[in-house]
Amino acid sequence: METSNERVISTRLDTVTLITINRPESLNALDQLTLQQLDAAVSAIEADPHVKVAIITGAGNKAFVAGADISVMQPLDPIAARRMATTAQLLLNKIENGSTIFIAAINGYALGGGCELALACDIRIAADSAQLGQPEINLGIIPGWGGTQRLPRLVGSSRAKQLMLTGERISAGQAAQIGLVNEVVTAAELMPRAQKLAQTIAEKPKMALQLIKEAVTNGMEMDRNRAFAYEADLFGLCFATADQKEGMLAFLEKRRPDWRDC
Ligand code: HXC
Numbered sequence: 001m002e003t004s005n006e007r008v009i010s011t012r013l014d015t016v017t018l019i020t021i022n023r024p025e026s027l028n029a030l031d032q033l034t035l036q037q038l039d040a041a042v043s044a045i046e047a048d049p050h051v052k053v054a055i056i057t058g059a060g061n062k063a064f065v066a067g068a069d070i071s072v073m074q075p076l077d078p079i080a081a082r083r084m085a086t087t088a089q090l091l092l093n094k095i096e097n098g099s100t101i102f103i104a105a106i107n108g109y110a111l112g113g114g115c116e117l118a119l120a121c122d123i124r125i126a127a128d129s130a131q132l133g134q135p136e137i138n139l140g141i142i143p144g145w146g147g148t149q150r151l152p153r154l155v156g157s158s159r160a161k162q163l164m165l166t167g168e169r170i171s172a173g174q175a176a177q178i179g180l181v182n183e184v185v186t187a188a189e190l191m192p193r194a195q196k197l198a199q200t201i202a203e204k205p206k207m208a209l210q211l212i213k214e215a216v217t218n219g220m221e222m223d224r225n226r227a228f229a230y231e232a233d234l235f236g237l238c239f240a241t242a243d244q245k246e247g248m249l250a251f252l253e254k255r256r257p258d259w260r261d262c
Contacts, residue, residue: 006224008037010044014199015202016195017045024060030088032068039091046098049261052206053198056121057105059113061187064106065114068167070139085144088113092120092146093138096217099210101201106130106181106196111169114221116145122213125181126172127187132180133169146243153220155179206261249262 009020013040019041021028030038030154033133045051058064068084076084095102095117104110104118106126115132126132134143134151142148143164152160155178163170185193201209211234219227238244250257 006037008041010041012048012051015050015199017048017051017054018195019045019054019056019060021056022064024058024062026060026069027063027066027109029058029066029069030116030117031072034069035088035091039094041092042094042098045100046094049206050262051100052202052204052209053101053109053199054104055105055191056117057107057142057191057194057196058222061108061129063108063112063114064104066109067112067114067135068145073139073141079146081087081125089221090147091119092117094179095120096150097204099213099215101198101209101213102112103194103198106132106172106189107187107202108149109169112136113145114199115152115222116143116147118181119150120146123197125183125185125190125197126175126181127190128172130175130181130184132172133167134164135166137167151180151226196251203259204259205241205242205247205259207243208238211238 007021007023009022011018011020019038021030021034021038023029023034036134045054068088073081080131101123102121105119106118108127108130110118110130110132111134115134118132134147136143143151148164151163158181159178172181172184176184183193215231215234219230222230242256242262246260247257
């Protein structure tokens with residue numbers, strides 16, 4: 001099933017949905033309409049209990065997303081700029097906190113808000129031609145879609161500061177070295193690899209996938225003792241699912257589990 005909304009194309013293949021940001025003439029820069037359509041696509045996925053994994057990529061072969069649309073931002077007043085930051089933060093938080101597993105397939109430039117979008121995803125795979133960075137400093141601004149918070153948590157504060165203070169772009173290989181992306185593959189291998197990874201994850205029981213994401217994402221923000229208690233609570237919650245009974249029974253009966261995703 002494919003729904004083309006012009007700026008964002010959502011293609012559902014069984015339990016995996018591919019979201020393509022489709023504004024290649026502007027290197028998929030995110031203006032308000034594109035953000036609204038991305039928000040609608042993410043909400044639709046979250047509302048669909050059948051979808052387990054979503055892959056986000058950019059149309060064309062040059063860019064994942066080259067950032068927020070600079071022509072839209074240039075004339076903003078402080079209140080409008082603040083609203084622009086918070087509105088997109090809510091969307092990225094929806095990706096980070098949602099029940100779906102999001103994979104960023106970074107097919108080219110992931111800059112500024114584009115890098116921040118990738119940071120909100122659970123896993124990042126990049127083509128070897130991709131370049132990543134937070135070049136906001138070159139525009140006289142700071143990252144405003146969560147970059148100052150997610151980037152240091154992922155790569156450490158010193159490396160994050162270097163990227164943000166210099167505005168320099170780094171290669172996919174360098175991004176992998178600092179843990180900003182999980183894997184680097186050739187451009188031709190990018191979508192097959194992302195789809196294979198999505199398929200591997202989509203074959204797992206949905207509730208446990210969701211609880212792993214929740215335990216890691218929320219646990220990272222807690223102190224250790226609370227986080228361990230939270231992990232134990234979520235571990236206990238697994239035992240309320242049919243898939244826990246089935247997964248363990250299947251092991252004991254030496255057969256493949258028949259997941260019910262509940
Ligand atoms: C608007 C953009 C754009 C952007 C590219 N374009 N990035 N338009 N906003 N972020 C447009 C160009 O204006 C151009 O349009 C077309 O896309 C192709 O781009 P070129 O610059 O001609 O391509 P190239 O020479 O290959 O250079 C690629 C590039 C460069 C290095 C990625 O486009 C670039 O530096 N872009 C800006 C990257 C950036 O600074 N991102 C961060 C934005 S701030 P025309 O019409 O001329 O063909 C941000 C803040 C987020 O994201 C937080 C907000 C709260």
